[in-house]
Amino acid sequence: MECWDTIADYALRSLGYGERLLPRSDFTLCQQVTLIGSGMIWNVYFGLVALLSGFFLATAVAVGKAARSAWIRKPSEWFIFIFRGSPLFIQFFFAYFAFLSLRSQFEVFDPFTSAWLGAAIVLFFNTAAYSGEIFYGALQSIPKGDMEAADAYGLSGLHRFRRITWPTMLRLAWPAYTNEAIFLFHATTLVFFSGFPARQQKGDALYYASYFADKTFNPFVPYPILALYFIAVTLMIIAAMGLINARLNRHLPQAQRRGIRLRPGALLAR
Amino acid sequence: MFSFCTDPAALDGLAWLSCYLTTGKHMAFYGAFGTVLLLLAITAPLALAFGFAGASAARGPAPVSWLGKGYIAIVRGVPDIAFFLFFVIALDQMFEWVRHEVKCPGWDQPIYQGNDFIVCPEAKLPLSTAPQWVHEGYGFFLAVLTFAIVFGAFAANVLYGAMRAVPRAQIETAEAYGLSQGQTFWRILVPQMWVYALPGLSNLWMVLIKATPLLFLLGVEDIVYWARELGGTKTPQFTDYPHGDWRMWYFLALLVFYLIFTRVSELVLDRIMARLTLGQATAAGERQRKAAAA
Numbered sequence: 001m002e003c004w005d006t007i008a009d010y011a012l013r014s015l016g017y018g019e020r021l022l023p024r025s026d027f028t029l030c031q032q033v034t035l036i037g038s039g040m041i042w043n044v045y046f047g048l049v050a051l052l053s054g055f056f057l058a059t060a061v062a063v064g065k066a067a068r069s070a071w072i073r074k075p076s077e078w079f080i081f082i083f084r085g086s087p088l089f090i091q092f093f094f095a096y097f098a099f100l101s102l103r104s105q106f107e108v109f110d111p112f113t114s115a116w117l118g119a120a121i122v123l124f125f126n127t128a129a130y131s132g133e134i135f136y137g138a139l140q141s142i143p144k145g146d147m148e149a150a151d152a153y154g155l156s157g158l159h160r161f162r163r164i165t166w167p168t169m170l171r172l173a174w175p176a177y178t179n180e181a182i183f184l185f186h187a188t189t190l191v192f193f194s195g196f197p198a199r200q201q202k203g204d205a206l207y208y209a210s211y212f213a214d215k216t217f218n219p220f221v222p223y224p225i226l227a228l229y230f231i232a233v234t235l236m237i238i239a240a241m242g243l244i245n246a247r248l249n250r251h252l253p254q255a256q257r258r259g260i261r262l263r264p265g266a267l268l269a270r
Numbered sequence: 271m272f273s274f275c276t277d278p279a280a281l282d283g284l285a286w287l288s289c290y291l292t293t294g295k296h297m298a299f300y301g302a303f304g305t306v307l308l309l310l311a312i313t314a315p316l317a318l319a320f321g322f323a324g325a326s327a328a329r330g331p332a333p334v335s336w337l338g339k340g341y342i343a344i345v346r347g348v349p350d351i352a353f354f355l356f357f358v359i360a361l362d363q364m365f366e367w368v369r370h371e372v373k374c375p376g377w378d379q380p381i382y383q384g385n386d387f388i389v390c391p392e393a394k395l396p397l398s399t400a401p402q403w404v405h406e407g408y409g410f411f412l413a414v415l416t417f418a419i420v421f422g423a424f425a426a427n428v429l430y431g432a433m434r435a436v437p438r439a440q441i442e443t444a445e446a447y448g449l450s451q452g453q454t455f456w457r458i459l460v461p462q463m464w465v466y467a468l469p470g471l472s473n474l475w476m477v478l479i480k481a482t483p484l485l486f487l488l489g490v491e492d493i494v495y496w497a498r499e500l501g502g503t504k505t506p507q508f509t510d511y512p513h514g515d516w517r518m519w520y521f522l523a524l525l526v527f528y529l530i531f532t533r534v535s536e537l538v539l540d541r542i543m544a545r546l547t548l549g550q551a552t553a554a555g556e557r558q559r560k561a562a563a564a
Contacts, residue, residue: 186349
């Protein structure tokens with residue numbers, strides 16, 4: 001089977017393993033599927049790193065924006081405004097060139113100009129800002145009764161936050177946060193088109209898809225392949241977030257548990 | 271531009287900067303901001319029209335509604351940037367293919383030859399003899415159409431939701447008065463849906479603003495192109511204004527431009543929203559009424 005050889009050669013090409021040269025002519029469907037799939041490794045990497053790390057900063061920023069003291073509130077508001085108010089594409093460019101000029105002065109910044117660290121940092125801040133706004137909205141709509149009940153039980157401070165405020169906030173924010181996770185994964189396709197170099201042609205899924213489209217002048221094969229991969233990832237995100245949603249709502253009677261209903265109006269691309 | 275700019279090497283400080291920022295290339299850079307605004311001005315209504323058609327189709331009878339719903343669904347699962355890259359080539363090839371079929375009926379060779387897309391010379395778009403501005407204009411036209419298709423799908427999504435949010439009783443009343451389906455749609459549903467659509471549409475406007483730098487990927491000489499071009503290291507051999515790698519500062523300027531643009535849009539949209547909710551039977555309209563009464 002020829003296709004197995006192709007998979008063996010190119011399945012990890014995006015990480016630099018396997019065949020060094022990309023196919024140059026007589027592209028087969030198998031090559032396109034394998035290489036674009038190989039690129040998906042980077043999309044999943046960026047998405048997971050940013051989502052998992054951004055979650056914690058988002059919680060902090062949301063609590064900060066809801067704080068009474070202006071010294072905490074103002075920085076949080078500005079952080080959210082800057083990252084939500086400007087295009088991610090420009091943020092990538094700015095960060096890349098900023099890291100470049102820092103590198104010329106300090107050796108330490110060398111890894112920051114590579115996509116695996118530099119772009120991950122930008123995505124981390126970006127998703128923290130978007131999710132922070134979502135969490136802030138959820139914090140504002142926590143039922144008053146929940147907090148009064150917590151007070152009545154004598155809970156206060158960090159204890160109350162951990163046991164009452166935070167879980168309720170997550171429950172309320174989860175559908176919107178699922179949406180954010182989907183769009184974060186979509187946004188990872190921008191990385192290699194915005195300054196960050198794909199050294200030795202180690203790129204993400206869109207990088208390889210546009211490589212094939214440029215070489216074959218036929219966009220009708222690589223882009224649908226890419227689309228199918230992303231639809232698969234989107235479905236997996238919805239499934240995983242649905243499991244977490246069920247866990248968050250496990251105390252509710254079965255009939256009241258609602259699955260995540262993704263509201264079509266709440267699109268949040270960047 | 272200024273009279274004292276004849277010998278830039280002798281200048282320093284503010285005078286140097288004022289000369290530097292008014293060179294011909296910088297003027298082209300400032301013009302590129304106009305390109306972005308022009309793109310927004312053309313794309314926004316066009317996308318709204320695409321969205322309206324999509325949403326109306328999604329409400330229609332079975333085969334038409336599949337088309338509308340399919341159009342809406344594409345924005346959900348796939349990154350928009352993939353659509354941009356796809357449509358620009360696909361639309362170009364579609365136009366050339368149609369012209370090819372019309373203009374060269376006798377052509378017997380296949381269109382896809384190995385790794386090339388070949389149509390007869392008369393069908394090329396733009397013609398190889400066309401002047402430069404036609405080439406640039408065609409590129410911009412493709413970009414506008416691509417933006418309108420992708421954001422039309424977003425808009426269709428919003429408008430479809432808004433149409434369903436109009437209270438059922440309004441439609442029933444219209445039917446009770448004997449209005450036909452077309453009349454109900456145009457006179458009752460459409461005028462009332464905007465207030466429900468506006469939050470989604472203003473979100474969409476923000477998304478559209480933030481998508482404009484993607485013009486760069488479509489091969490238009492936009493602000494991102496010029497920022498990379500002007501910011502790069504310049505040596506004295508090639509320019510009167512040598513400087514190091516300033517791309518970071520150029521992109522910082524773009525970042526600030528977008529932040530200001532977003533903020534202004536936010537303020538304007540808030541005012542429009544306040545205007546539209548006036549007297550509407552929604553929670554916000556009720557709040558306005560109470561505030562005015564108090």
